[in-house]
Each structure stands twice: as C-alpha cells, then as structure tokens.
Amino acid sequence: MIRRRDFITLLGGAAAAWPLAAQAQQPRMPVVGYLTSGAANSIPVAAFRQGLKEAGYVDGQNVSIEVRATNEQIDRLPALAADLVSRRVNVILATGGPVAPRAAKMATSSIPIVFVTGGDPARLGLVTNFNRPGGNITGIAGLINSLGAKRLGLLGLAVPESLLARADEVIE
Numbered sequence: 554m555i556r557r558r559d560f561i562t563l564l565g566g567a568a569a570a571w572p573l574a575a576q577a578q579q580p581r582m583p584v585v586g587y588l589t590s591g592a593a594n595s596i597p598v599a600a601f602r603q604g605l606k607e608a609g610y611v612d613g614q615n616v617s618i619e620v621r622a623t624n625e626q627i628d629r630l631p632a633l634a635a636d637l638v639s640r641r642v643n644v645i646l647a648t649g650g651p652v653a654p655r656a657a658k659m660a661t662s663s664i665p666i667v668f669v670t671g672g673d674p675a676r677l678g679l680v681t682n683f684n685r686p687g688g689n690i691t692g693i694a695g696l697i698n699s700l701g702a703k704r705l706g707l708l709g710l711a712v713p714e715s716l717l718a719r720a721d722e723v724i725e
Contacts, residue, residue, distance in 0.1 A: 583644075584617045586637035586664075588657055590630060590649030593622035597648055597669075623649075630656035638664060647692075651677040658690055668692030 621633035634656040647653040654668035680686035
C-alpha cells in the first residue's frame with residue numbers, strides 16, 4: 554500500500570518532470586547545410602539567407618543555416634560535406650560549380666541535395682537524367698556552357714549589322 558507522503562512525492566516529481574518531457578518532444582529546428590567552393594561571406598550566401606528571410610525563415614529563429622565554404626580550396630570539399638552529413642542536416646545546398654554537388658553526392662545518399670550549376674548536370678555526372686534526376690539530388694542548371702553559343706547567335710540576329718560595324722570601328 555502506497556503511503557500518502559510517497560504519493561505526493563511521486564506526483565510532485567511527475568509535475569516537475571512534465572515540462573522537461575514536453576520540451577524534449579518539441580521538433581528539432583530544421584538545419585540547412587550550405588556547401589560552397591567559394592567564400593562564406595560571398596554574395597550568393599548572403600542572397601540565400603535573404604531569400605529564406607523573405608520566405609519567413611530566419612537563421613537562428615526557425616531555421617539553422619550551417620555554411621561550409623572552402624574559399625576556393627576545393628580539396629576541402631569532401632571533408633566539409635562529410636561534416637554536414639555528420640551534423641544530420643535536413644538538406645544540403647551545394648553551389649560553386651560541379652565540384653561541391655559532387656562532394657555532397659559522394660557524402661550521402663539519404664540527405665536531400667539541391668545544387669546550382671551552370672553546366673548540364675547529366676553530363677557532369679550529378680544526375681542520371683536531366684528531366685528525372687532520381688536519387689536524393691536535384692537542382693538548378695543554367696546551362697551556360699551549352700546555351701552560350703545560341704545566345705550569341707540570337708544577339709547577332711537581333712542587333713543590326715550597321716550597329717555591329719560601328720562597334721568594330723570603336724574597338725579598332
């Protein structure tokens with residue numbers, strides 16, 4: 554038979570522990586890993602933070618952003634990608650050419666990876682198919698390399714020859 558004093562002690566202990574248990578059940582703040590071959594204080598990193606802020610995500614309030622930058626020392630990318638994976642980030646954004654997305658892809662097959670690159674991601678080996686990337690990786694491709702010649706061709710068609718001739722005179 555439980556004594557009254559023991560019961561009150563048990564009840565008091567449960568009441569004291571309740572806030573701790575409730576706090577432990579709170580969802581963890583989402584963590585975005587930003588992996589770049591550039592600098593941590595670069596314009597793209599600042600623009601990313603600003604874009605998240607405009608969407609209602611403020612670093613330290615409702616999202617945490619872990620930036621890993623190599624400052625153009627790309628040999629550090631695999632270790633930095635592995636560090637983000639070990640910190641169990643929710644998603645990895647990989648920028649700075651194809652090397653950062655490749656390092657992220659080699660580091661994890663389960664954490665979603667979003668890349669930004671100027672080249673064809675299928676040709677770069679980031680995805681198996683441009684239209685259906687598959688796996689845990691997707692992204693934005695500017696296709697700068699393959700579309701550059703077409704853009705110049707369109708510019709040549711859009712600009713009158715007389716204007717191009719004057720530009721040649723100015724250059725000479």
